[in-house]
Amino acid sequence: EATRLSLVSGDQASYARSIRIMGDIYRKKADIN
DSSP states (O other), X not given: OHHHHHHHHXXXXXXXXXXXXXXXXXXXXXXXX
């Protein structure tokens, strides 16, 4: 349980970065259309 919790907290930054990247891609796709 503790190791899983530390893994989640460690992935927080990469998770937020991937969300931001997906948001940028979505915006670019919306701009094209």
